[in-house]
Amino acid sequence: MISLLFFSCEPLATSFDDTEDAVLYQASTLRQIPQPDSSIKVMTWNIRFGIGRSPWFGDACGNNTVFTKEEVMPHLDSIVDAINMIRPDILMLQECDVASQRTAYTNDLQYIIDNTYFNYAAYVPEWKAQFIASDGLGRMDMGQVILSRWPITDSKRINLAARGDQSGLVNYFYLHSCIITGNIKIPGFEEFSVLNIHASAFATDDTKKKHYEEFKSMLDKIDAEGGYFIAGGDLNELPPGSDSTDFCFEDMCPGESFHQPGDDPQHKDGSNYTPEITWLQPLYDAYKCAVPLDRYQQNQEAYFTHTTRPGHFWDRTLDYLFTNHRWVKDSDVTHQYLLRYSDHAPVTARFLLKKEN
Amino acid sequence: MKRTFLAFALLLIFTALLQAQSQFTGRFMGYNTAYLLPEKKWESGIRQPLRVGLSQKAEIYSTVLALPLTPNAGIKIAWGELGGFRFATAHSLSVPSPVLNMLSRNGIGGFISPEFTFPFILSINNSVLASRPLCYSALLTIKAEFLFALRGGEIDPQSTIDLPIMYPRMAHYYKGTSVRLAANVRAPICHKAGVEEGVEVFMITRSGNNFFAENTGYVYWKMCKKMRLKAGYNLSYGSYPFGNHWQLWPSVDLLLGNLR
Numbered sequence: 252m253i254s255l256l257f258f259s260c261e262p263l264a265t266s267f268d269d270t271e272d273a274v275l276y277q278a279s280t281l282r283q284i285p286q287p288d289s290s291i292k293v294m295t296w297n298i299r300f301g302i303g304r305s306p307w308f309g310d311a312c313g314n315n316t317v318f319t320k321e322e323v324m325p326h327l328d329s330i331v332d333a334i335n336m337i338r339p340d341i342l343m344l345q346e347c348d349v350a351s352q353r354t355a356y357t358n359d360l361q362y363i364i365d366n367t368y369f370n371y372a373a374y375v376p377e378w379k380a381q382f383i384a385s386d387g388l389g390r391m392d393m394g395q396v397i398l399s400r401w402p403i404t405d406s407k408r409i410n411l412a413a414r415g416d417q418s419g420l421v422n423y424f425y426l427h428s429c430i431i432t433g434n435i436k437i438p439g440f441e442e443f444s445v446l447n448i449h450a451s452a453f454a455t456d457d458t459k460k461k462h463y464e465e466f467k468s469m470l471d472k473i474d475a476e477g478g479y480f481i482a483g484g485d486l487n488e489l490p491p492g493s494d495s496t497d498f499c500f501e502d503m504c505p506g507e508s509f510h511q512p513g514d515d516p517q518h519k520d521g522s523n524y525t526p527e528i529t530w531l532q533p534l535y536d537a538y539k540c541a542v543p544l545d546r547y548q549q550n551q552e553a554y555f556t557h558t559t560r561p562g563h564f565w566d567r568t569l570d571y572l573f574t575n576h577r578w579v580k581d582s583d584v585t586h587q588y589l590l591r592y593s594d595h596a597p598v599t600a601r602f603l604l605k606k607e608n
Numbered sequence: 609m610k611r612t613f614l615a616f617a618l619l620l621i622f623t624a625l626l627q628a629q630s631q632f633t634g635r636f637m638g639y640n641t642a643y644l645l646p647e648k649k650w651e652s653g654i655r656q657p658l659r660v661g662l663s664q665k666a667e668i669y670s671t672v673l674a675l676p677l678t679p680n681a682g683i684k685i686a687w688g689e690l691g692g693f694r695f696a697t698a699h700s701l702s703v704p705s706p707v708l709n710m711l712s713r714n715g716i717g718g719f720i721s722p723e724f725t726f727p728f729i730l731s732i733n734n735s736v737l738a739s740r741p742l743c744y745s746a747l748l749t750i751k752a753e754f755l756f757a758l759r760g761g762e763i764d765p766q767s768t769i770d771l772p773i774m775y776p777r778m779a780h781y782y783k784g785t786s787v788r789l790a791a792n793v794r795a796p797i798c799h800k801a802g803v804e805e806g807v808e809v810f811m812i813t814r815s816g817n818n819f820f821a822e823n824t825g826y827v828y829w830k831m832c833k834k835m836r837l838k839a840g841y842n843l844s845y846g847s848y849p850f851g852n853h854w855q856l857w858p859s860v861d862l863l864l865g866n867l868r
Contacts, residue, residue: 261855308714316721317766352770356850382771386714387721390770390850 264380264424273406273431276372278364284400287340287437289604290579293541294339295447295483295570296597297557300348300393301327301359304561304591308386310452311561311594312504316387320355327359329592331366337586339599341435342369342398343447345485349374352389360396369398373433375408377449378426385424395431395447395484403445406433409469412461414454428462430469430484440604443576444473448484453521459488460530467534474537474575481602482538483572485595489524490568491532492548498522501566502559522559524567534573541572541583541600554585556596564590570598577603638794638804641749642696642739644686651865653838657682669700677707682733693738700733704781705760712767720767727761729781735788746795753788755780772844772855776810776820784814792824802828810846820846824859836863 299307303326306313334342348354349361360374376394383391397403411428428451436442446469450462463486473480489496499509502522508514535544547554547568555565565587572583582601589596645651645661652658657669657680667684674680682700689695705726712720735753742748757780765782768775780786792806803826810820826840838861845854 261853315723316718317723319766350850352766352850355766382769384719385716386718387712387724387767388718 261381263382265376266423267376267408267410267427267429269410271375271408271410273373273375273408273433275403275406276360276364276374278370281370282368282400284370286439287604289606290582290601291340291437291604292338292599293341293343293481293483293572293602294334294337294597294599295343295345295485295572296330297345297449297485297570297593297595298330298347298359299593299595300346300351300354301330301357302354303329304594306561307353311559317353317389318355320357323354323357326592327357327362328366330359331363333586333589333592333597334363334367337597337599338368340400341445341481341602342396343445343483344396344398345377345447345449345595346393347374347396348393349376350390350392352391356390363398367398368400370400371403372396372398373403373406373431375406375429375431377429380424383424393426395429395449397431397433397445397447399433399435399445401435401437403433403435406431409465411448411450411465412458414451414456414458416454416456416458430466432469437604439607441479441607443604444478444480444482446470446480446482446484448482448486450485450487452485452487455516455518455520459527463488463530463534467537470534470538470573470575479574479576479605481572481574483541483570483598485570486531487521487569488527488531490544490547491529491535492544493524493528493568494551495567496523496525496528498524498559498567501563531571534571538573538575539578541574541578541598542568542585553587555587556585556598557594559594561594565596570595572598572600574602576605579603638747640737640751640790640792640806641747641794642686642694642737644684644696645867649865649867651863651867653861653863655861656838656863659684669698674707677710679703679706684737693740696737696739698733698735698737702731702733703729704731704778705729708767708781711769719769724764724767726763726767727759729760729763730758731781732756732758742793742795744795746793748793749791751788751790753786753790755786755788757781768849770848770850772846772848772853773822773842773857775817775848776812776822776844776846779810779812779814779817779820784812784818787811787813797827800830804828804840817847817849820844826859828863834864834866836865837861838863 301323308316347359349358374396378391378393380391409430430448432446448466451458499519499522502519542554554568556568556570558566579601584599586597644667647661649661657671659669661667665686670681680702684698687695708726712724714722733755737751739749763782788810790808794804796802806824808822812818823843826838829837840859842859843856
């Protein structure tokens with residue numbers, strides 16, 4: 252009875268330790284795994300919890316907070332179709348709902364496992380609350396995922412710095428940015444690490460910078476220990492040297508005003524990257540991005556992965572793949588044609604594996 | 609282990625002695641029993657409704673703090689005794705539409721998404737209560753309650769507040785009739801304090817998310833002549849839209865009245 256009482260004390264919102272174990276999933280029937288010769292395809296995709304480009308209140312000037320199963324399922328089917336078409340071997344997802352009221356408690360991850368070819372997945376919550384009494388959000392369980400054909404071991408949730416520009420109460424119920432990590436061993440090749448980050452989108456202080464520093468410090472540690480990794484995700488930051496760094500007007504909702512005398516704030520939260528434009532430089536300096544910086548800078552539009560505006564083309568780059576080993580030259584693809592599937596485009600690249608000695 | 613058992617046994621004996629010696633104010637006038645408040649007596653809590661004794665036959669009640677946003681009123685009628693049980697029925701009406709529309713809003717306080725608008729809802733509650741004194745001055749009450757709602761239009765099933773305690777009590781606004789069966793025992797500990805332990809099951813006449821159960825326990829403490837503190841727990845289990853769920857929550861109320 253006492254243990255029942257303890258287990259039933261679910262808090263209204265979940266706080267996280269610095270490091271926690273991930274939740275592991277496995278397909279009910281394991282699919283055959285093709286043996287790679289020297290490389291595998293890796294993909295990162297922020298799937299916007301399976302609502303496609305629907306006008307959600309939180310990021311697209313929409314009036315809707317919750318969506319019905321009938322509204323969510325066609326978008327999830329599109330995501331599944333895209334995954335089955337692109338066929339990555341390792342998939343890093345951000346904004347994956349597993350039990351949220353806003354998506355009618357659809358388990359996006361379970362649906363993706365059941366309807367693709369992946370055998371294993373690891374999930375960590377980024378935003379978990381029994382009830383959020385704001386905008387009708389209600390119950391929330393959204394997080395990050397690593398999907399793999401091969402078993403994922405030692406998968407952890409690494410908590411990132413809390414937003415410094417929020418009150419304690421708001422922060423308690425708000426999402427807690429994190430990294431999901433895991434190790435993957437492919438027969439015949441050395442084990443490698445996978446790190447999937449979803450950095451803060453709307454912080455207006457140096458929280459994002461802290462997230463990149465924490466991310467890089469984890470990569471540095473693996474590198475220093477002789478390991479190799481695939482690291483990526485939605486960094487919510489522009490590459491250094493981007494031509495356009497202020498998206499207040501693009502992201503402005505009806506009735507909002509920015510940049511005018513007397514406007515407070517002057518910039519829309521999460522839309523002005525100007526003071527942050529060099530924050531990813533250390534990552535580029537230390538590791539290899541699937542889309543090299545010089546190539547991006549020469550033809551930026553070709554690598555845009557995000558827009559807040561339903562019906563508009565991508566207008567900025569926020570999604571990345573890095574490694575300390577090697578990408579197959581020119582193997583990267585920014586899947587910009589998947590415009591209606593999410594507010595982010597997936598990015599893929601082929602990752603060279605290290606042969607086992 | 610032996611020490612724990614000994615301490616527990618001593619506590620039980622001590623409690624029983626106190627129970628045998630005491631009489632607890634309000635035991636037979638408590639909320640959720642078949643007993644009515646005597647004429648001109650009243651009691652109200654912050655969450656518990658204001659009850660006013662009209663006569664030996666009738667008591668009226670209303671949750672006063674909720675009145676502006678949830679107009680509500682009820683009457684409890686005494687029907688006499690049979691087989692050692694005292695019987696009463698309670699009948700109440702409430703209109704939750706204004707509070708639901710207020711909670712459907714943007715920003716903090718938005719329990720429900722602002723995209724939902726609630727039509728007129730009239731919630732009708734009828735219950736039968738039977739109480740019987742037990743040994744050690746304890747009182748057993750059993751209750752059967754039937755709730756249904758008249759709705760002025762369709763209510764979106766996604767506009768629910770999926771929280772324990774709230775969800776089962778609002779279920780009949782959306783679909784089905786709610787049948788609740790409850791039993792509680794209350795007993796004095798000393799002249800200033802009493803305890804109450806109860807169980808309640810909620811069954812909703814619909815195909816899913818239709819069963820809930822609660823176990824509640826309270827200690828009453830008479831702080832002064834007109835004020836009692838009620839504190840305890842609510843342990844709930846139920847089938848919610850997100851799955852089956854256990855929850856333990858504390859429960860506190862302050863009761864005011866002129867029972868003595």
